[in-house]
Each structure stands twice: as structure tokens, then as C-alpha cells.
Amino acid sequence: MAKIIPFPASTRPSPPPDMGLDAFAPDQDGLGEWVRETFLDEDGPLFNERHAHLREAPIGWLWTTAVATNHDRQVAGQCKLVGPMSSKWSSAMAHFQLRQWFGYVPDILITISALHARQADDWAFCALIEHELYHVGQATDMYDMPRFNRDGYPILEMRAHDVEEFTDVVARYGAQATGVADMVRVANNGPTVGEARMRLACGTCMTARRA
Numbered sequence: 088m089a090k091i092i093p094f095p096a097s098t099r100p101s102p103p104p105d106m107g108l109d110a111f112a113p114d115q116d117g118l119g120e121w122v123r124e125t126f127l128d129e130d131g132p133l134f135n136e137r138h139a140h141l142r143e144a145p146i147g148w149l150w151t152t153a154v155a156t157n158h159d160r161q162v163a164g165q166c167k168l169v170g171p172m173s174s175k176w177s178s179a180m181a182h183f184q185l186r187q188w189f190g191y192v193p194d195i196l197i198t199i200s201a202l203h204a205r206q207a208d209d210w211a212f213c214a215l216i217e218h219e220l221y222h223v224g225q226a227t228d229m230y231d232m233p234r235f236n237r238d239g240y241p242i243l244e245m246r247a248h249d250v251e252e253f254t255d256v257v258a259r260y261g262a263q264a265t266g267v268a269d270m271v272r273v274a275n276n277g278p279t280v281g282e283a284r285m286r287l288a289c290g291t292c293m294t295a296r297r298a
């Protein structure tokens with residue numbers, strides 16, 4: 088039997104209403120707080136212990152109205168780690184831009200399509216958010232033990248999605264919300280096929296696949 092998870096009572100945050108075309112805007116509606124309260128806090132309604140290493144991680148949430156596509160599907164979200172500033176203008180420029188947006192330089196930058204968010208239902212939105220969170224894992228040492236920095240915080244690294252992650256998201260939200268319902272119905276070998284379909288909507292997955 089599938090476990091029934093109650094949906095968060097709080098209203099989910101929305102992109103700024105006055106964004107122009109091809110614009111990027113840092114979240115001002117509490118998306119980061121909502122994600123923390125919903126998925127990362129132990130008493131959160133959709134708490135997932137697999138994201139434990141992100142509990143205190145600085146995440147910058149960005150909305151965009153710019154359209155990116157892959158195989159005729161709109162990219163809905165993208166996740167990246169922000170590296171330390173190097174002695175290149177491009178790096179300094181990126182850090183400057185992040186400070187302008189967030190007031191500091193976050194460790195993780197997650198960009199969500201405002202166009203997608205405005206038409207996505209709650210489950211699809213939550214599935215997308217978790218999909219992006221799954222892209223950041225905790226580094227492990229040669230004994231497979233989680234690594235921490237000198238200050239005691241988890242060392243983060245990018246993760247491609249594996250089948251385990253995919254089935255986890257589908258188990259939590261259902262095939263409909265993850266956009267794989269028809270694939271699961273037709274193919275019956277859902278996870279692998281469905282994963283490929285899900286990745287089409289994620290810019291980070293697309294980049295990983297090209298590499």
C-alpha cells in the first residue's frame with residue numbers, strides 16, 4: 088500500500104507577478120523557507136530524510152520567465168552548485184550577480200521556470216522541487232562515509248539522478264505529477280523509461296546527459 092502523505096497546509100509560494108519577458112528574479116515570496124518547512128524540517132509535512140544534508144545549506148532560489156527547451160519540452164528547473172570565486176571576470180561577475188540578488192553568495196542555486204510554476208498543480212510543483220533538491224548530494228569518502236568540512240557542515244556535490252531517486256519521487260507524488268503516467272502505463276518498465284522523460288524537463292539533467 089502506498090503511504091498517503093498529507094499536502095502542506097501552507098500556500099505554496101509563487102513567482103513575482105510583475106516579471107517581464109526573459110527575466111530572472113530572486114524569490115521574494117518565501118520559497119526557500121517553504122521548501123525548508125515542507126521537505127527539510129523533520130516535522131515538515133513532506134519531510135524527506137534523504138535531503139538531511141541540505142537542512143542548513145544556503146540555497147538561492149531564482150525564478151525565470153526565460154524559456155529553454157529540449158526536445159520540444161520546456162525546461163522547468165535547474166540546479167547548480169556555486170563554486171568559490173576564481174580570478175576570472177566571469178566568475179567575479181557571477182558572484183556579483185548573486186550578491187545583488189540574494190545579498191550573499193549561496194552554495195546552491197536552483198532556478199525554477201515561473202511559466203511552469205504558474206500552471207503546475209501542487210504535486211507536480213513539489214515533484215519538481217524535490218527533483219532539483221536530489222541533484223545535490225553529500226560527498227562521501229573512500230569508506231562511503233559522509234564528508235564534512237572543517238566547520239562541520241556537509242560537503243556538497245552534484246548528483247545525477249539514479250533509478251532509486253526516481254522511484255522515490257514517483258512513490259511520493261505518483262506518476263501523474265512526475266509527468267510519466269502515460270509512459271508507465273504503456274511501457275511497464277516505468278522507472279528507466281520514466282526517468283528519461285523526467286530528465287527532459289530538467290536543465291541540469293540535460294546538461295549531464297550531453298556530457
Ligand SMILES: [Zn+2]
Pocket residue numbers: 218219222248286289290291292293
Ligand atoms: Zn534533473
